[in-house]
Amino acid sequence: MTTIRTIDNATVIDWILRYAAKIAANKDLLTTLDAAIGDADHGLNMDRGFEEVRQRLAAHVTDDFGQLFKTIGMTLLSKVGGASGPLYGTLFLRMGMASADKTELTPNEFAAALAGGVEGIRQRGSARPGDKTMVDALLPAVLALQQALDNYATLCDALKAASAAAEAGMKATIPMQASKGRASYLGPRSIGHQDPGATSAYLLILSAAEVFCETADENQ
Ligand code: ADP
Numbered sequence: 453m454t455t456i457r458t459i460d461n462a463t464v465i466d467w468i469l470r471y472a473a474k475i476a477a478n479k480d481l482l483t484t485l486d487a488a489i490g491d492a493d494h495g496l497n498m499d500r501g502f503e504e505v506r507q508r509l510a511a512h513v514t515d516d517f518g519q520l521f522k523t524i525g526m527t528l529l530s531k532v533g534g535a536s537g538p539l540y541g542t543l544f545l546r547m548g549m550a551s552a553d554k555t556e557l558t559p560n561e562f563a564a565a566l567a568g569g570v571e572g573i574r575q576r577g578s579a580r581p582g583d584k585t586m587v588d589a590l591l592p593a594v595l596a597l598q599q600a601l602d603n604y605a606t607l608c609d610a611l612k613a614a615s616a617a618a619e620a621g622m623k624a625t626i627p628m629q630a631s632k633g634r635a636s637y638l639g640p641r642s643i644g645h646q647d648p649g650a651t652s653a654y655l656l657i658l659s660a661a662e663v664f665c666e667t668a669d670e671n672q
């Protein structure tokens with residue numbers, strides 16, 4: 453398989469549209485998970501936000517990555533309620549800052565932008581690994597992504613490794629006791645439930661793996 457050398461705007465838009473579709477398909481799952489340890493709105497929050505993102509992207513004209521990610525981030529900040537809106541908004545705003553004025557990204561630039569976004573979430577929410585949040589899926593994912601690229605994996609294979617790491621991180625939230633966000637109010641009663649934000653975070657990385665691997669196939 454040949455590697456895609458650079459990533460264009462259309463592929464990133466496909467990633468976000470794939471994610472929006474996955475959020476819509478998993479809305480009830482995310483809400484059910486949030487019902488167990490939160491306030492049963494994570495699926496609704498994310499679906500409302502990404503439906504709005506989908507509409508904004510249909511009217512998106514520039515191919516500057518800075519503008520693209522900023523549009524996504526600002527939309528999520530304004531449309532997604534709860535803790536997850538500002539956190540996912542920060543992820544995309546940081547990705548926009550890392551890729552301002554660029555119309556193409558190398559796999560390493562994409563990985564660095566995503567890692568910067570996850571760092572933004574950590575700063576904004578001050579969650580550490582093990583706190584039972586989206587960070588428990590996102591941090592292993594960006595580490596696996598960078599490690600695979602450092603070992604000369606294709607972007608497709610590196611994102612598959614990242615997706616597997618995010619899935620493992622998501623499942624690892626089940627036995628954790630929450631120390632951040634609404635679930636932390638439950639104390640030990642938060643143990644035994646999968647974190648909703650870690651679940652939506654896994655879907656984000658899974659969507660990237662699916663879409664970037666399809667693009668790689670087209671380039672064969
Ligand atoms: P809310 O908890 O305000 O209702 P959501 O239900 O949309 O917001 O999102 C809940 C998810 O947000 C949690 O499952 C968790 O993954 C994530 N979360 C909450 N607080 C934090 C934080 N401080 N840092 C990182 N993620 C967090």
Ligand code: MG
Nearest residue numbers: 490491493494
């Ligand atoms: Mg909630």
